[in-house]
Amino acid sequence: MTFFYSLSGFILLSVIALFLYWVTINILYKADYQFLSDEVDTVQYILHNKAYNVSALKQAVIDTPSERNGSIYRYYIRVSDDKGQLIIATPGMESILAVSKAAATNTTDLLAKKRYWWYENNDTNYLVIQSPVQLGIKNNFGKIQIALDISYQHKVVSDRKKLGIALLAGTILVLFLGFFIAHRGMRSLYVLTETAKMITATSLHQRIDPKSWPTELGTLGIAFNQMLDRIESSFIRLKQFSSDLSHELRIPINNLIGETEITLSRAHSIDEYQQVLTSNLEELQRISQLIESMLFLSRAENPQLDIHKTLLNVHEEIAFVFDYYQTMAEEKNIRISYEGNGQLLGNSIMFRRMISNVLSNSLNYTPPGGTIHFSIIESDKDTLHIIASDNGIGIPEEHLPKIFDRFYRVDSSRSPQPGGTGLGLAIVKSIVELHSGTISITSQAEKGTALFFSFSK
C-alpha cells in the first residue's frame, strides 16, 4: 500500500517537474534566440541600408545597451568583411570568441540561415549567432557574429542537480505521507481483522470503535458492529430457545422413561399395562404437539417462507373460530361476542389459528360469569385493528414484556390447562408478524387483559 502510494506520488512529481523544466527552457532560450535574431536584423539593416555606416552601427548597436524586460543583455558583437578584416567589434569580443573560432560562412548566400551555437569560455556560457551581411549596396559581403552571455539562464537550466534533489525530497515526503495514510487506513482494517479473528460463539460481545477511523472505513466499522449486534441477539435467542426446548422435552421424556422402566421391571396386570401405555400416549401426544408448534415457529421465522394469502373477511374468520369455541364458553358460563367488519390479505388457516389461540387463552383465564369481546375496527383504508379483551384474572405488569416469549409462563402453578405448551402467544405473535402486523398487550391483575392487533393492508 505504502509502496503504491509512493510510486504514484513519485510519478506525479516527476511528470510535473519535467513539464516545468521543459517550459522554463523554452521560455528562457526562446527569448534569447529572438533577441539575437533581432540584433542581427538591426545590424544588417544598418550596414545595408545606411550605406555601410560604421559609426551609426557603433552608436546603435554597440554603445547603446539593449534592454528587454528591464534587464540588460550582455552581448558582444563583431562584424568583419569577407576577407576576415575586422570592421567593428565590441571591446573584449576577441577574448570571448576568437576570430579563428568563428565558423566559416558562405558569405555569398545572403539568405543563408542564421546559425546558432553554444559556446563556453572561462566559465561563462554564450549563445552565439553568426549571419552573413551585405555591406553597403555593393556586392560586398561580410559576416556578423554576436555572442550573448547566457550564463544566468544556463545556470538555471543546467542545474539539474537541484531538480533531482527536489524530486528526491518530494519522493521521500510522498513515501512518508503514503506510509502514514496507508497505515492509518490499514490500522482500522487490522483492528477489524483482529476483532473478526477473536469472535467465536462465546465472544460475540466483541465490538470495534470506529469513531477514530477515516470516514470511508467508519461506515464499514459501523456496519460490522451492527452485523455483530444482529448475530448476537439471534444467537442469544437461539441459545435461550434450545435450552428452553431441552427443558420442556426433558421432563416428559424422563417421565416416560421412568414409567416404562418401572412397568417393565416386573410383571403387571393387563389393566396396569394399559394404564401405563395410555398415560405414555398422552405424554407423547403432548411432546408431539410441542414439536409441531416449534416447527411452526421455526418455519415462520424463515424469511423465505412464502405463505399463501387471500383476501379474508375478518368477521367471517372470527365467526368461524367462535363457532368452534361456543360450546366450551357456554359450559364455562363465559359470554363471548364479537363485532365489526373488515378485510385483510392473509392466510386463512394461520389467521384462524391466531384467533383460536387468543380465544382459548382468554377462556382459560376468565372465571365463570366473565365476558370476552373481540372488536374489528377498520379505522381507515390502510389499517385494520382487532381488539380482544376479557375481564379475566389478568397478568401482573412485570410479566407483560415477556409474555410473547416462547415457553414464558406467568406462573406455572396457575395454568389451569396442563396440556398447554407455553407457545400459544409466541405463535400468535409470529403469525401477526407474518402478516406484517403488530401486537401489544395491556393487562391489569384481577381486572382483565386486552390484546391489540394492528395490520396494515
Added chain:
Amino acid sequence: MRILIVEDERKTAAYLQKGLSESGFVVDHASNGEEGLYLATHHQYDLVILDVMLPKLDGWTVIVEIRKQYPDMRVLFLTARDNVEDKVKGLELGADDYLVKPFAFSELLARVRTLLRRGTTQSSDSLSISDLTIDIVKHKASRGTLRLNLTPKEFALLVLLAQRTGEVLSRTLIAELVWDINFDSDTNVVDVAIRRLRQKVDDPFDAKLIHSVRGMGYVLEER
C-alpha cells in the same frame, strides 16, 4: 382388504403393519422403493401407503410408475416433510391423501377407511345403531321412541360418530371433520361437545353408545 405399506423406517413400518392387521386388513410391507413398486404392480392391493423418502426409488417416482399401470389404485402419502409444495406435488402426482409425520395412528386408520370406502360407499340417508336411528336428510335423530333435540353441530357430530361406528376417532379428526378446524387448536372443545352430546344421547338411557377411549378419542358403538 389388502394394503401395501412402503416405508423404510423399521419401527414405523412395524407398528403400522401391526395396527392395520389388528384392524382387519391384510398388510404387506416393502422397505424400499424398488421392492414397493414391484409388489404394487404384481399383486392386487386396495391401497398403498407410501413414504416419500425411500431408498433406491423415492415416493414420487413410485407413484408415477404405479399410476402408469393402475390409474385407479388408491395411494396415501406419508411423509415427514410438511411444506406446502410437497403436499401439492404429492397430490398433483396422484396421491389420494396425504398425512404428515408424526401422525396419530387413529388418524391414519380413519383416513385409510375413508379412502377404502370411497367409490364403494352406499351413501345412505339413514343410519341405525342399536335403538339409535338417524335421518340425515330430515336432520332427525331418535333413540327408541324418544326424539333427540340436537343443535346442528351436535347432529353433525353424532352423524360422524355413527357413520364411523366402531372406529375410534381422535379429537383432532373430530375437530377437523365437524368444525373444519384444520390447525392445532384447543381440543378440550371436542370433549365439551361430546359431553353435551352424551347428555342428550346417552344420559337418559341405560345402554350407553358413545364411549371415550383414553388417550385416543371417542367411539360410538353398541357394547
